[in-house]
Amino acid sequence: MMTLDFKGDPVAINVAIYARVSTEEQAEQGYSIPAQLEVLRSLCKSERKIVYKEYVDAGISGKSIDKRPALQELLRDVEEGKIQEVLVWKLDRISRKTSDLLYIVEKLNKNNVKFRSYSEKEFDTETAAGKLSIQILGVIAEFQRNTIIENVKMGMKQRARNGKWNGGNVLGYNVVEVPSGKGSESVLLVNPVEAELVRKIFRMYAAGQGLRSIANQLNNEGYRTKLGNSFSTVAVKTILTNPVYIGKIRYNVRENWNEKRRKGINPNPIIADGEHEPIIDMDTWEAVQKLYGKKSKTSPRVFEGTYLLTGLMRCPQCGGTLGAHRVKDKLKDGTVVVRRYYVCNRFRNNGSRVCSSNSVRADLVEDFVMNRIKEVVLQPKILEDIVNKINKDRSKSVLPLQKEIAALDKELKTLESQKQKYFKLYESDAIDNDFLVERLNELKAKFDQFAQRKREAERQLETNTSSPISIKEVREVLTMFHKLLENSPLNTQKTLLQTVIKQVHVKKNGKELEGIELEFDEGIKKCFLTLAPSTDKVEGAFAFRKQKSPSRYTLVI
Template identity: 30%
Template sequence: MNVENTTSRFVAIYCRVSTDEQAREGVSLDEQQERLKAYCRAMGWADEVMLFVDDGYSAKSTDRPQLKRLMTYIENGEISKVMVTKLDRMSRRLLDLLTLIDMFQQHQVAFISISESFDTNTPSGRLTLQVLGAVAEFERERIRERVLDNMFHAANQGKWLTQSPYGYRLEDKVLVIHEPEAKTVRQMYDLYLNQGLGFFAIARQLNEEGIPSRHNKEWSIRSVKLLLTNPVYKGTFVWNRVDSSMKKRTIKDDKDWIVIDDCLPAIIDKNTWERVQNKMNRPSIAPRAQTSPHLLGGILKCGNCGSGMSIGWSGSRDRRYRVYRCSANKNKGTCTSKQYKADEVESWFLEGLASLSDSLSHELVPHLVEKARSSQSSRGDQQITAAKNRYKRKVEAYTAGLIELQDLNEEKQRMERIIQENQQSDEQREKVQVEELKGMLESKIKTVLDAIYMLPVEEAKVLLRTLVSKVTVLGEGELDIELLFI
């Protein structure tokens, strides 16, 4: 490290002693000061010395008045070097010591300990610092393992160790549903999933109704999205998902997550929560198509090439009528699909939507149930993979002598329990109630059809988007209607 302009800055002499140390080891502040001042005289720094003395303070904490004063001088660029007689005068905790040295280096300040011949301004001093850093990193990993174990144990006990989410209160470290807020959570999921409102519209409606978020703040797009994606509302505990060690928070690899299902009181049922996530992950429709006064604008596709079909006009000046025409045909001439009268296509669509109820029990519902099973099975596989990865790390820690055999056995039992629970869940998924899903779909279809017949097209389309993903024209009177439900 090159220290620039050191002639205009001071050399800081830092001395510390606690009452216990002076009685036990005979360490005195006078002795420390004399040794450090003698070193400065030998190096020709005698005229640039500034003294910082903490009398009667332990090295277990960095909360010391003169150390804080020293930090202020360093941050103001007034110190070129910090000197101590021994490393433990600065701190007895390696992590604290390295944190302080790192802060010194950020401000181009050398750190010197005369007893250990430690000087971060020399190659040997920097090498020693790297070795200490490696040791500290090892210690951080051990601490991390212990924290993970404690969090996993707490989660299995149903305990919550951070601030409670909106909709809950904390009682003896256990989440308890707070019904006034839980009612708002259910309302937000309904507005997004069943009424077709986006994040901004939901935030605006809640703010207009005078419903505050946590700490009496107004709702925002971000706060609504975070609430709608938080798995706590379906009773799932997720920890260690975000890396907050850097300025920019990042999502960690899912193998490092701690995920435990059904260990918290749920406000939203799992099926509703999953449907909300699926809707968020679908491609959005262009704003212009959303506000189009034509029922199938933005979701009608060409059965010949797959391109979107846009609205146009045909016929004579006195007898003009709306048509749906393939965009690839209209703009590029690359598709030979014909145009269709819009009124006819929309009539086919309404007939097809109404007839879906007749095929629910025979075709549609079994297909949707199978898709739900596949999705749930994938999540179970992720939990098993994460459990196996944790066990693998514990095996490595046991081999290195970092943990006891009992810890390894507990992790193995935990892994086997997760595998067994997921196998049991597979059997339970086979018993999905088809009739319940059928009833939900019939009710949804009726609500959408009523909206189309009774509301303005722009308002009806908002509800239609909560049921239908896309409609494909296959030919005269032939449509393929794809639903959003699973």
């Protein structure tokens, strides 16, 4: 159940009441379950809040949260978004242990759930004192969490040094949990079928096949990775360079993952003799590593250049991006010629089992884009026809949108009236809490649907009722854009094209282009018409491209 109010009214929210009493406390009148519930119910009713559910742990100690079924159910409902506020009579009803209280408060904060204690007013996350208390708890929780993380890292590093497995699933082995001391630990056991596939990959590479050739062959023969995906060049490379297959444990290859991701390479990872059985013999391993080292050395570049349209074209077959690709051809006289293409990235990484190359000659498509922009700039009639058609289509849609918005407004007002009617019935005790919750949720589902459609229609109407696109202004923008392109180096040309081109459309036959989709907004227009960036610095134009603008429009030329 989501927030029940339609207009952000803070009273129409779902409240979870939690009550607990231990065996010893049951004799005390002030601590009784009925007494706690009565106080909290009255508070909710006075604030016109909906009691979603009452969670009661009777005769259970507050020392541990694991053995309280009602509290565990409440936390599950919090994670599922059913509750917006948790209310307790007293803080110790939730927990007597600070560590457990920290855990619960952190979980509530993570799910944007308010927490209140009836007796301790300072534990109300909507008050300044409450926010301060929660922040203090958060600092303590972060310190405890970081301490735990450091201890876990130290333990895992020591396990790796001892030859024990810390990782997840790996092709060629099954990860099995075995008893160890007080608990269990993960060990690697050889999977005979997968191990033979690993040996096959090593044999293929040692025989001279490249990464792409191996991935393509494996996919065509029906093989899959450990996770059931198609093989890619990266997957093959990972297998060929993983010392786990010669009985080694490699750990801590990357450091500071949250900030540096794959760039945080550790120059001194842990490599130790593992407890598991190797799959690849040392002779094969060393031969493959030597061969891989030779192929990985950077060879002299036979072509220097920039692919201007990277990321701007989609594969007409699978919808993936077309990426840069070079092919070397040797002519009859022995001359080596490098031809540039844009090809399907999924084909390059996973082979013909996944998609086709759908290659497009880079020089041809880049020339087409540059010449088409020049043609539109130099022949005013072409641009005039394009802009007039867009303005005409926008004008036609205004009246239908206005009618739709008016109809949606009427529906929303009706739903709001029905909501107020149910609140009045609830306050007069004509209906109970469960009936109210059910009806309000039905109304809210409808309200959200209509409100979303109204927002979309209003945005579209705002665009279509704004001033018509100025042919003169578009021509000026394109003229300045064209001048910058002609007088810029390749890397700057690429930035300019990325700024204005939304997509270069490739026909389904993969051999022809349908058109170039240009996208403009106020930022881009201002950049080209007033700021006029220099040919060696267009960061201003590129920054505008990332901003959202209600007056954005597209032209297909």
